Amino acid sequence: xxxxxxxxxxxxxxxxxxxxxxxxxxxxxxxxxxxxxxxxxxxxxxxxxxxxxxxxxxxxxxxxxxxxxxxxxxxxxxxxxxxxxxxxxxxxxxxxxxxxxxxxxxxxxxxxxxxxxxxxxxxxxxxxxxxxxxxxxxx
Amino acid sequence: xxxxxxxxxxxxxxxxxxxxxxxxxxxxxxxxxxxxxxxxxxxxxxxxxxxxxxxxxxxxxxxxxxxxxxxxxxxxxxxxxxxxxxxxxxxxxxxxxxxxxxxxxxxxxxxxxxxxxxxxxxxxxxxxxxxxxxxxxxx
Amino acid sequence: xxxxxxxxxxxxxxxxxxxxxxxxxxxxxxxxxxxxxxxxxxxxxxxxxxxxxxxxxxxxxxxxxxxxxxxxxxxxxxxxxxxxxxxxxxxxxxxxxxxxxxxxxxxxxxxxxxxxxxxxxxxxxxxxxxxxxxxxxxx
Numbered sequence: 001x002x003x004x005x006x007x008x009x010x011x012x013x014x015x016x017x018x019x020x021x022x023x024x025x026x027x028x029x030x031x032x033x034x035x036x037x038x039x040x041x042x043x044x045x046x047x048x049x050x051x052x053x054x055x056x057x058x059x060x061x062x063x064x065x066x067x068x069x070x071x072x073x074x075x076x077x078x079x080x081x082x083x084x085x086x087x088x089x090x091x092x093x094x095x096x097x098x099x100x101x102x103x104x105x106x107x108x109x110x111x112x113x114x115x116x117x118x119x120x121x122x123x124x125x126x127x128x129x130x131x132x133x134x135x136x137x138x139x
Numbered sequence: 140x141x142x143x144x145x146x147x148x149x150x151x152x153x154x155x156x157x158x159x160x161x162x163x164x165x166x167x168x169x170x171x172x173x174x175x176x177x178x179x180x181x182x183x184x185x186x187x188x189x190x191x192x193x194x195x196x197x198x199x200x201x202x203x204x205x206x207x208x209x210x211x212x213x214x215x216x217x218x219x220x221x222x223x224x225x226x227x228x229x230x231x232x233x234x235x236x237x238x239x240x241x242x243x244x245x246x247x248x249x250x251x252x253x254x255x256x257x258x259x260x261x262x263x264x265x266x267x268x269x270x271x272x273x274x275x276x277x278x
Numbered sequence: 279x280x281x282x283x284x285x286x287x288x289x290x291x292x293x294x295x296x297x298x299x300x301x302x303x304x305x306x307x308x309x310x311x312x313x314x315x316x317x318x319x320x321x322x323x324x325x326x327x328x329x330x331x332x333x334x335x336x337x338x339x340x341x342x343x344x345x346x347x348x349x350x351x352x353x354x355x356x357x358x359x360x361x362x363x364x365x366x367x368x369x370x371x372x373x374x375x376x377x378x379x380x381x382x383x384x385x386x387x388x389x390x391x392x393x394x395x396x397x398x399x400x401x402x403x404x405x406x407x408x409x410x411x412x413x414x415x416x417x
Contacts, residue, residue, distance in 0.1 A: 052239050054231060061219040063231075063232070063235075081332075096376055099235070103179050104226060107144055195359060243320075253324070256322065
């Protein structure tokens with residue numbers, strides 16, 4: 001069994017945004033030399049997500065509006081978590097909706113994906129350096 | 140290390156419905172010959188889910204009502220995504236609540252499950268051919 | 279390839295509560311002797327979650343309030359599932375928001391975690407014995 005990992009760094013200039021990291025993950029798979037296996041991609045921060053969906057700007061706008069409805073940023077007093085001096089209570093909630101991680105199959109050296117599947121890093125408390133882990137095991 | 144995959148095809152006749160695919164996954168495990176390992180089951184489409192919960196028709200009715208409240212299908216104008224000509228903006232949201240995938244343990248050739256765990260394919264934009272991937276690695 | 283599993287038992291004295299199980303998972307990794315691999319941690323019950331977030335009591339209070347808003351326990355008649363004689367319809371919904379499982383990387387014999395990542399068992403229908411599965415594969 002082989003294993004491989006890489007940490008990817010991001011600094012998103014908005015509080016909330018989504019960026020397509022599919023190509024980064026594909027490069028990791030190539031670098032790993034693994035032909036058949038499983039690839040875990042997870043946010044290493046608890047106010048961010050990794051998820052799979054469509055690379056369509058209208059949908060991303062919809063997601064932002066919807067997440068803001070489900071877990072509004074303001075008023076900050078809405079969240080006991082913000083009593084610690086943080087202002088990211090909402091981000092911890094948004095991340096639970098969108099998820100921490102994805103596990104994807106590698107078949108014949110490639111992401112085993114449907115036509116429209118793309119991997120996104122979802123930031124909910126941006127404007128700082130944050131990491132995503134790619135861990136691959138297989139043969 | 141051994142690996143195995145199979146793509147399962149479904150065509151659900153409702154816009155939204157849940158079907159129990161536990162037996163399909165069990166057949167894959169048997170076919171794979173893998174005794175100890177991990178099994179990934181994921182929707183290959185971004186308007187569908189794979190999730191684990193109870194096979195109880197009242198609960199499934201509850202889920203449908205709740206998902207419709209959280210992300211209503213109509214009015215279509217609610218979603219910028221629908222400006223692309225699609226009418227499935229809601230389905231992309233419902234899928235995020237229910238999740239893309241499950242990872243399940245295989246122990247002694249069997250799904251290592253609690254008493255009530257069952258695997259479901261969740262369709263949110265049906266009436267078309269769609270795929271689920273089962274990928275297994277182990278020994 | 280090596281594999282390892284352990285079932286952890288919990289009996290939470292509240293209907294809804296979150297407990298930090300990171301140390302339990304670390305012990306499993308040590309016991310497994312696996313240096314590089316993937317570790318699945320999942321609830322074996324369908325009214326409970328395993329998730330990764332912050333060990334901060336204010337945040338946990340926020341989560342409880344928020345989950346109660348999204349899927350209230352009462353009135354019981356809100357859920358068709360409760361017509362079966364159960365009173366845990368809400369718990370099946372809360373679990374979908376928080377997720378069934380996490381998959382975490384093991385690198386150099388340790389959880390490959392960001393600074394604030396901690397693993398929680400999330401109970402939504404407590405006051406009874408329930409199990410969490412830890413399954414590890416790797417080398």
